[in-house]
Amino acid sequence: MTQHPARRTVLLAAGTAALTAGCSKYGGEDSGSSSASSGQELAKTADIPVGGGKIFADEKIVVTQPKEGEFKAFSNICTHAQCPVASVSDGTINCTCHGSKFNITDGSVAHVPATQPLPEKKITVQGGSIRMA
Numbered sequence: 001m002t003q004h005p006a007r008r009t010v011l012l013a014a015g016t017a018a019l020t021a022g023c024s025k026y027g028g029e030d031s032g033s034s035s036a037s038s039g040q041e042l043a044k045t046a047d048i049p050v051g052g053g054k055i056f057a058d059e060k061i062v063v064t065q066p067k068e069g070e071f072k073a074f075s076n077i078c079t080h081a082q083c084p085v086a087s088v089s090d091g092t093i094n095c096t097c098h099g100s101k102f103n104i105t106d107g108s109v110a111h112v113p114a115t116q117p118l119p120e121k122k123i124t125v126q127g128g129s130i131r132m133a
């Protein structure tokens with residue numbers, strides 16, 4: 001006689017599979033890496049506000065200008081739950097998924113729940129153009 005799994009076992013397995021699929025929504029395989037290529041122009045320096053920044057979702061990068069003429073770049077993927085960050089304002093890069101905030105100067109955590117800084121990305125600034133390094 002063939003033994004079939006109990007209904008409880010089948011439901012538990014289905015629930016686990018659904019939960020696993022839902023938790024991977026934002027993560028992706030390579031969520032921290034940039035999809036921008038080396039030398040690619042991201043923006044003109046005039047496009048990045050002093051004390052603020054701009055998110056480049058397709059390139060998975062945030063470029064900030066903490067003070068006049070100083071440009072920084074970070075991954076746009078929040079280190080808490082791998083959601084893409086949503087805005088840059090009041091000196092922070094903001095993730096609206098759970099409220100994490102990161103400093104525009106160095107990517108460090110300004111407000112939890114994130115505990116790890118945003119990874120820095122390499123850029124070059126030449127002749128008014130910001131490019132991937």
